[in-house]
Amino acid sequence: MAGHIQDRWYKTETAPNGKTTREKTERFGTGLRYRARYVAPNGSERSKSFPDRQKRLAEIWLSQIAADMTRGQYVDPSSGKLTFKEFAAQWLASQTTDPSTIVNMELRFRLHAFPYIGSRSMGAFQPVHIRTWARALADSGMAASYQRTVFANVSAVFAAAVDDGILIRNPCRAGSVRAPKLDRRKLKPWTRDRVVAVRGGLPSQYAPIADVGAGCGLRQGEIFGLAVDEVDFVGGAVHVVRQVKLIGPQMVFAPPKGGKLRDVPLPDVVSAALATHITRRPPIDVTLPWRTPDGPPVTARLLFYSRERKALNRNYFNMYLWKPALIAAGVIPERGPGERFEPSREHGMHALRHYYASVLLDSGENIKALAEYLGHSDPGFTLRTYTHLMPNSQDRARRAIDAAFGVEGAGPGPGGADAPA
Numbered sequence: 001m002a003g004h005i006q007d008r009w010y011k012t013e014t015a016p017n018g019k020t021t022r023e024k025t026e027r028f029g030t031g032l033r034y035r036a037r038y039v040a041p042n043g044s045e046r047s048k049s050f051p052d053r054q055k056r057l058a059e060i061w062l063s064q065i066a067a068d069m070t071r072g073q074y075v076d077p078s079s080g081k082l083t084f085k086e087f088a089a090q091w092l093a094s095q096t097t098d099p100s101t102i103v104n105m106e107l108r109f110r111l112h113a114f115p116y117i118g119s120r121s122m123g124a125f126q127p128v129h130i131r132t133w134a135r136a137l138a139d140s141g142m143a144a145s146y147q148r149t150v151f152a153n154v155s156a157v158f159a160a161a162v163d164d165g166i167l168i169r170n171p172c173r174a175g176s177v178r179a180p181k182l183d184r185r186k187l188k189p190w191t192r193d194r195v196v197a198v199r200g201g202l203p204s205q206y207a208p209i210a211d212v213g214a215g216c217g218l219r220q221g222e223i224f225g226l227a228v229d230e231v232d233f234v235g236g237a238v239h240v241v242r243q244v245k246l247i248g249p250q251m252v253f254a255p256p257k258g259g260k261l262r263d264v265p266l267p268d269v270v271s272a273a274l275a276t277h278i279t280r281r282p283p284i285d286v287t288l289p290w291r292t293p294d295g296p297p298v299t300a301r302l303l304f305y306s307r308e309r310k311a312l313n314r315n316y317f318n319m320y321l322w323k324p325a326l327i328a329a330g331v332i333p334e335r336g337p338g339e340r341f342e343p344s345r346e347h348g349m350h351a352l353r354h355y356y357a358s359v360l361l362d363s364g365e366n367i368k369a370l371a372e373y374l375g376h377s378d379p380g381f382t383l384r385t386y387t388h389l390m391p392n393s394q395d396r397a398r399r400a401i402d403a404a405f406g407v408e409g410a411g412p413g414p415g416g417a418d419a420p421a
Contacts, residue, residue, distance in 0.1 A: 003038025003065075005058050034058045038065055082166070084125075085109075085118035088157045098254070099292045100247045105153050112137065112150045122166055125158070127174035137180060143345060147180035155179075186388045189358035190351050194329060201328030206321060208277040209304055212238075213352030215270035217374050220349040221245055222256055224312045227300040228283040233271055238264045240375065242300065244311045250293040251311050253300065260375045274303065286311050322349060357382075358389045 009028045014020050032049035036058040040046050050058045082090075088109055095102050109118075116133045117125075133154075137147045155172035162170050171177065190198075199210035212223050221243035230239040240262050245254045255261065286302045288311055289295040306312055323341045326332045332342045353374065360370050370386070371379040 003036060003062055005055060005062070006035045006037060007033060007055075008035055009033050009052075036062050038062060041069065082122050083119055084122060084157070085114050087122055087161060087166070088113070088118075091157050091160050100245050100252075100254075103248050108150045108153055112140070112142075113154050117154075122161055125167070125171045127171050127176050130171045130174070130177050134177065134180065144180055144182055148182060151179050187354055187385065189354045189389065192355075194331065195352065195355055197329035198325050198331065201325030202321060205277075205281050206304065206317075208273045209349075210352060211270045211273040213349055214355050215267050215273075216264045217353050217356035218264065219243065219257065219353065219375070220314060220317075221254075222375075223349075224302075224304060224314070224317075225253060225300065226303050228278065228303055229301060231266065231271075231274060231303070233266070233275065236266045236268075236271070238266050240264060244288070244314075246314060247293055251288055251313060252291060252293060252295065253288045253298045254291050256375055258375065258377050260377055262372060262375050264373050277303065284309055318348070354386075357386050361386055361389050 008031070009025055010022045011025050012020050013023050033052040034050040034055050035047050036050065037045060037047040048058075048061060050061075092102060092106055092109075095105075113133070116136055117129060120129060134147075134151065137150060142150075151172065155170060158167065158170040158172050161167040172179075195210065195214045199207050199214075202210060209223055212218055212226065213220075216238050218226070218238070218240060222240050224244040225242040226238070226240075227242075230241060232239065240256050242253050243256050245252050283301045283303050284305055285299050286305060286309075287297050287299045290298045302311065304312055306316070319341075323332070323344065326344060326347055327334050331347050332344050335341050357370060357374065360373070367383050367386075367390075368379050371382040374382060376382045
């Protein structure tokens with residue numbers, strides 16, 4: 001047994017003659033009688049009290065504690081009293097990942113987890129509580145991909161609690177719990193006409209942003225952080241070395257997503273558009289902190305900036321420049337007085353990257369090269385995202401033969417290269 005059981009209703013007294021007798025204590029007949037005590041692995045004493053006539057339960061409890069210690073599955077009963085909200089706050093404070101990621105996780109917890117499961121003690125969670133919460137996420141109407149992100153963040157908190165010895169198992173990974181399913185709809189890239197139409201709906205000083213997105217595949221933040229000295233007009237390349245990020249309300253410069261610096265081919269059409277843009281709207285020096293709001297200041301000569309001569313804020317750009325351009329191009333309908341814009345997640349600036357990928361794949365570019373240009377660390381992710389856009393083997397066969405025998409279509413057979421003289 002891991003400890004011992006104290007009977008608080010009786011005490012043992014030793015008489016002068018050496019004999020021991022049991023005497024009633026002041027607590028006799030009141031309160032919980034038995035207190036099971038043991039020493040935890042960290043050296044602290046732990047205990048639990050039981051009523052009269054339940055000494056056997058106290059013994060079973062101590063035996064279970066001893067077994068858990070032996071198997072390495074011991075969980076401190078007092079640590080499980082922390083609520084999910086309290087433990088999640090501690091977990092967030094210990095994270096060393098990207099600051100903007102931490103801010104976004106805190107927002108997801110505050111909006112989509114704490115109102116449902118924040119006040120429950122960590123040790124009181126059962127799979128049913130996670131199933132009920134997951135159902136609430138599904139009924140909220142949020143995108144399936146976002147549901148999965150919220151679910152994954154919550155599961156990470158429970159996984160940390162298991163690692164810290166607060167829980168024996170992660171309730172998010174129980175067999176009866178199902179993570180939100182992804183929307184399996186295939187990505188449908190924009191057409192060239194749509195790209196041109198949306199570009200035309202942007203103010204002239206921001207129209208080249210669409211050229212860089214659709215012609216080089218850069219992310220929105222990478223375009224906003226693009227400096228003139230990172231565009232190699234002679235060598236035909238764009239050096240992607242930074243992005244503009246939002247950490248709460250504060251804009252900062254940061255490395256590209258995943259810290260993946262890369263070079264992207266610069267097509268002549270994009271090169272010409274940027275050259276014209278620079279002539280009409282010269283780049284300016286913009287200074288922002290590096291990585292965190294209190295980081296060291298970094299200055300870059302940006303190609304695109306606001307009318308206040310500051311870095312572009314994605315929230316302002318998306319709401320007041322991009323969505324009106326979508327309306328002008330007929331992608332989403334005009335909003336009525338007092339109404340919000342129609343949700344258009346699939347028509348954000350990321351649609352330009354998808355267009356870029358579709359054009360390269362249609363031209364025969366390989367997945368590994370495309371992944372490098374897009375800044376994906378895993379070509380498998382690129383393949384899973386765009387595999388349905390790749391030309392099939394029959395298309396490739398037709399194109400190969402057409403290319404080999406010329407655009408006129410002259411080939412083997414009557415009237416072709418193999419026809420008798």
